[in-house]
Amino acid sequence: MAHRDDLIVNDAYALHAQHGEEEGKKVRSKIWKVTALLSIVTFIEVMMGVFIKQTSEAWHYAKWTFIALTILKAGYIVMVFMHLGEEKKNLRRFILYIYYVLIIYLVAILTIEAVKQNHKLTELFF
Template sequence: MEHSHDHHTPEPYKYAVHHSEEDGKKARRVIWNMFWVLLAITTVEVTLGLIWKNIGVSWGAVKMTFIVLTIAKAYYIVAYYMHLKHEVKAFKNTIIVPFVLFALYLLYHIITEGVYSEMMEKWLY
């Protein structure tokens, strides 16, 4: 640190690799709570997959429910198990923003350019 020329001294390089017994207890409680949440969502998904024909809901609505529940599950895994929720803001953005942008870009092309494959099938075969 003695070589630092900044007028404000930067924090020494450190990283949270330890926590106390007390914090450990809290962390474990969060872990198990999240386990029940993930289990509950999976149970709802499977049950819905088996009974949706008998309860008079449209396939479109069921599909949307599946997608929403999946994204919720992904959020809980990334935020709590992969700990991203507690990282610094720059870190979060560096991970989330590029992925979401590229994923949306991919989906956009699949949806808009998809029409060409139908044309190709008619011309080529």
């Protein structure tokens, strides 16, 4: 095989992630705890969706609870399942901060335009 100097020597980072039996047990127990949490949160969301009507007064709070619970679930998936919580701090920030800035920009500009364009939307797109 031709020599490639673009590769990290000896797969160092991939090997660095390996762990033994003892550590594995701890990791698995954490995985099951997060699984339980995600399942319970999903169950609560579904029950709220079924029982709280959109016409009721509680709906406003239910809506923001849904969004908060969704972000909580997303946080656990990204930080634990995708291991971003265990990556270096600069990698974590690099991924998350860029996303925060761009998504806030996107949502803000759409919200502002939604107000301005309100009555023209149907003709514009559909």
